[in-house]
Amino acid sequence: MEQRESGESLRTVLVAGAANLTIALAKLVAGLIGGSAAMLSEAAHSAADTVTELLLLVAVRGAERPADRRHPFGHGKAGFFWAMTAAVATLVGGAGFSITHGLHEISHGEELSNLLPSYIVLAVAFGMEAVSFAKAYSQLRSQAERYRVHPVRLVRVTSDTALKAVLFEDAAALVGLIIAAAGLAGSQMTGSALWDGAASIAIGLLLVVVAVTLIRSNLSLLIGQAAPARIENGIRAVLLSQPEVEDVVELLTMMIGPGSILVAAKIDFRDEASAAGVEIACDEVDQRLRERFPGVSQVFLDPTPTRRR
Structure with missing residues (x-):
């Protein structure tokens, strides 16, 4: 059962990682063309998520290592450590850049130019993130049926840190894309960079919430959390x-x-x-x-x- 869930989590992480890498590059290009802080924040968000997926891949692989003489209970807690490291990367890389760049945009009032590529990238990114989220949620539902609990309850108590991270980050990505689109539309209609900068800050705060939640969850598991x-x-x-x-x-x-x-x-x-x-x-x-x-x-x-x- 444990190997089956590990294999499912690995596929979920790979799907999310491939989506985030593609999206990060597209957002970066669109952000540079349009001069949007929100789009560049979204690029940083996706880049941080890509790093997160790489660390989660290490987490899944590390947790699969069999027990040995020095580690008689196996290497499962290595998965918790790397998952927490991934959450820290999201906090420092994605949230830090988004908030600081948003504040810079508001204070300096940079002018936006061609935003059409940004809207196209946001729409495509939303579709790709939705596919990644659907894959993760499908795995969650499968596990919830196996354990006979509601999916929302399972995601709160699950020790499958890779699945939990992908779910939270994909959900945050979908919300972040909506915030970025709203910021772009607000600045385009008003001619003020305030909306774009505020959207960037909001994306950063969203990442802070997700990162802190995942850090607390993984820290509890590392310390020695009891079963549900x-x-x-x-x-x-x-x-x-x-x-x-x-x-x-x-x-x-x-x-x-x-x-x-x-x-x-x-x-x-x-x-x-x-x-x-x-x-x-x-x-x-x-x-x-x-x-x-x-x-x-x-x-x-x-x-x-x-x-x-």
């Missing part, structure tokens, strides 16, 4: 349903990679259970957890009596 509450409750139910289990003293989970969960639990086994019975019960619980929750990759059970006062 729904999955934890399901794991606890599986443990308690085992006949030899009296109580679950403590249950700890941690996301150790995209879609990969570590489970550690202190279990109070029934007094009448023999040592051999406890071993068999632990093996059965391990198998049942992996069958019900395909993301569970590591299970550690510690026989611990419940503290009685």
Whole structure:
């Protein structure tokens, strides 16, 4: 299951990367022709997204590396690190350039010239970004159906950082294109560069929101985020349903990679259970957890009596 999701995420990243690289070059040319700050900001936005896709590609590949002696739990968290680096690139490259260039446009009032290429590029870019977003959303819906949750809920809790980044960035790109078009139209109708500059700043602020959201999400995963509450409750139910289990003293989970969960639990086994019975019960619980929750990759059970006062 994890390899399947990784392959889907890789294809999603490649589609988004190819679209962003093409769009960035077209926006740059159109921005230089028309002198639009919003178009140049959109070019920086797409360029930052292209760098982001490259880093996400590294993230997906890095997370796929198998466990070894020095990394017994695998390299899944490498995916979280590179995904966070990609979000920082969006914040520094795309947002920083867009805001500063917008402020410069407002203060200096540069005159716009031929905007027809800009409108054409914006329309084509919107179509390409829509295709990329549709690909990412299709993957999200597929995973949501697999886990029987709503897509919006899944995107909030998913540890598939590549998918989450592509979804957020493509959504921001679509909104950014609408803002850029509005800025161009406003400046064209009023003859004032204020609208174009304001659109550039708005695009920058939009990227700040997306980047900070992704940074916080990946930082939480890097620190050692627990599995979603729904999955934890399901794991606890599986443990308690085992006949030899009296109580679950403590249950700890941690996301150790995209879609990969570590489970550690202190279990109070029934007094009448023999040592051999406890071993068999632990093996059965391990198998049942992996069958019900395909993301569970590591299970550690510690026989611990419940503290009685």
